[in-house]
Amino acid sequence: MTALTLSTAGAATLRADALVVGVAKPKGGKGLVVAPGAEAVDKAFGGKLAAVLETLGASGSEGEVTKVPSPSGLKAPVVLAVGLGTAPEKDEDYDAEALRRAAGNAARALSGTKKAAFALPIGAVEDAEAIAEGALLGAYAFTAYRSGDAKDAKGPLAEVTLLGTKPRDKAFKAAAERAIALVEEINRARDLINTPPNDLYPESFAAIATAAGKEHGIKVQVLDEKALVKGGYGGILGVGQGSEHTPRLVRLAYTHPKAEKTLALVGKGITYDSGGISLKPAGHNETMKCDMSGAAAVFAAVVAVARLGLRVNVTGWLALAENMPSGSAVRPGDVLRMYSGKTVEVLNTDAEGRLVLADALAKASEENPDAIVDVATLTGAMVLALGNRTFGIMANDDAFRTSIHEIAEEVGEQSWPMPLPADLRKGMDSPTADMANMGERMGGGLVAGLFLKEFVGEGITWAHLDIAGPAFHEGAPYGYTPKGGTGSSVRTLVKLAERTASGDLG
Numbered sequence: 159m160t161a162l163t164l165s166t167a168g169a170a171t172l173r174a175d176a177l178v179v180g181v182a183k184p185k186g187g188k189g190l191v192v193a194p195g196a197e198a199v200d201k202a203f204g205g206k207l208a209a210v211l212e213t214l215g216a217s218g219s220e221g222e223v224t225k226v227p228s229p230s231g232l233k234a235p236v237v238l239a240v241g242l243g244t245a246p247e248k249d250e251d252y253d254a255e256a257l258r259r260a261a262g263n264a265a266r267a268l269s270g271t272k273k274a275a276f277a278l279p280i281g282a283v284e285d286a287e288a289i290a291e292g293a294l295l296g297a298y299a300f301t302a303y304r305s306g307d308a309k310d311a312k313g314p315l316a317e318v319t320l321l322g323t324k325p326r327d328k329a330f331k332a333a334a335e336r337a338i339a340l341v342e343e344i345n346r347a348r349d350l351i352n353t354p355p356n357d358l359y360p361e362s363f364a365a366i367a368t369a370a371g372k373e374h375g376i377k378v379q380v381l382d383e384k385a386l387v388k389g390g391y392g393g394i395l396g397v398g399q400g401s402e403h404t405p406r407l408v409r410l411a412y413t414h415p416k417a418e419k420t421l422a423l424v425g426k427g428i429t430y431d432s433g434g435i436s437l438k439p440a441g442h443n444e445t446m447k448c449d450m451s452g453a454a455a456v457f458a459a460v461v462a463v464a465r466l467g468l469r470v471n472v473t474g475w476l477a478l479a480e481n482m483p484s485g486s487a488v489r490p491g492d493v494l495r496m497y498s499g500k501t502v503e504v505l506n507t508d509a510e511g512r513l514v515l516a517d518a519l520a521k522a523s524e525e526n527p528d529a530i531v532d533v534a535t536l537t538g539a540m541v542l543a544l545g546n547r548t549f550g551i552m553a554n555d556d557a558f559r560t561s562i563h564e565i566a567e568e569v570g571e572q573s574w575p576m577p578l579p580a581d582l583r584k585g586m587d588s589p590t591a592d593m594a595n596m597g598e599r600m601g602g603g604l605v606a607g608l609f610l611k612e613f614v615g616e617g618i619t620w621a622h623l624d625i626a627g628p629a630f631h632e633g634a635p636y637g638y639t640p641k642g643g644t645g646s647s648v649r650t651l652v653k654l655a656e657r658t659a660s661g662d663l664g
């Protein structure tokens with residue numbers, strides 16, 4: 159990954175290949191303002207940096223990057239100005255997410271560069287952390303499957319130095335360490351999501367989790383097909399039975415000796431979702447390697463929590479299966495006996511995520527955690543409702559749902575609370591089994607949430623994040639978001655663990 163260093167050095171004197179400064183639209187006024195942190199750079203331009211940039215067409219809007227050659231007096235040969243959007247009020251700091259995105263834009267514009275010094279506005283330690291996160295996330299590139307010239311093409315920005323920070327100050331040091339651990343794990347999730355399904359399948363995913371567990375002091379248990387049969391995991395087995403690659407249930411356990419709370423995270427890990435016998439049409443299956451994004455997020459979050467040594471127990475459950483059509487595949491009309499004992503009539507084999515999650519939720523509930531959060535690319539309906547950048551939050555506890563929404567907001571992840579209307583339950587009544595795996599089409603994201611709710615243990619606080627929209631980005635990169643796997647929800651999960659550790663949540 160891109161290296162990160164803190165520095166008290168002046169922007170003019172530091173040796174770097176590029177200097178990053180922030181520019182913004184003045185509130186109410188016209189023109190362009192240079193954001194704090196870049197005073198020395200502006201001075202080297204004779205106080206005319208804003209005027210120079212304006213002449214070049216810069217406006218300070220979000221997403222904008224402008225490169226200018228440096229005047230004499232600056233060690234770095236190039237100045238890169240990134241737009242921060244509208245400037246805050248005089249005595250207020252820039253919004254952390256605006257800084258995170260601007261840093262990501264700068265890092266992307268500087269791919270192929272060795273070392274860049276960031277002179278963006280840092281009003282508080284949190285701002286340095288946001289800039290570090292944005293730069294490191296923005297510099298991400300997935301090149302494992304490139305060969306020849308394409309592989310040697312300009313690589314990501316190699317080194318980021320944050321000016322205006324104090325490397326010897328405890329708080330700054332901790333912020334940098336947190337940003338590095340968090341982003342390395344988010345990028346690990348992105349790598350897993352981007353890995354093609356011929357290489358990433360339940361067995362290989364479980365092996366990666368086992369290795370990472372060993373490295374970070376996390377206990378890992380893997381239930382293979384035989385163990386799943388023995389345990390009666392009808393949901394996971396049913397979904398996986400059509401594939402040459404047999405399913406797995408992975409349990410990751412991070413424990414802290416002084417922990418007072420236990421958080422269970424459950425991830426949907428469909429390493430490829432063809433739809434099964436209810437096959438998806440062409441146009442709907444090309445990106446379905448992303449259907450393990452929930453499991454990747456849970457895995458990444460548990461490792462990040464372990465690396466940060468948080469005072470909380472976190473258990474991660476990865477429900478891994480490949481959903482394929484074949485002579486052995488589950489059929490529409492089959493009835494599965496789930497881990498919980500409930501029977502489910504499979505009406506649509508493409509509604510497979512809820513089946514693997516149901517078993518994992520029931521199993522996770524047996525340990526009676528203080529809360530369970532599941533993460534899943536569960537429904538196309540949630541994408542229709544909230545778009546490609548926002549995940550939906552459902553829960554059996556309004557306060558918990560609100561907390562998660564606020565936490566997501568705080569870490570810069572877009573989300574929205576969604577209801578679980580009881581009237582949608584009857585659509586899942588089955589003439590044969592206890593329930594069907596499908597209900598009304600309208601409100602399909604909520605129907606899926608209602609299905610999951612029935613497998614959560616009595617009295618356990620639970621939330622469900624449907625990340626089908628933001629998990630995988632198909633458009634052009636923006637801010638710190640690359641094409642492909644995004645690592646959606648990892649920042650929210652880690653912050654939730656931090657809040658749980660500090661006793662701020664119920």
Ligand code: BES
Nearest residue numbers: 449506508509510535536537538539626
């Ligand atoms: N993995 C899909 C949901 C999905 C859609 C994820 C788009 C990412 C992007 C899920 O397994 C699925 O196929 N859901 C069906 C459920 C339906 C058959 C009840 C859907 O949403 O159409």
Ligand code: MN
Nearest residue numbers: 431508509510
């Ligand atoms: Mn599906």
Ligand code: ZN
Nearest residue numbers: 428431449511
């Ligand atoms: Zn799926």
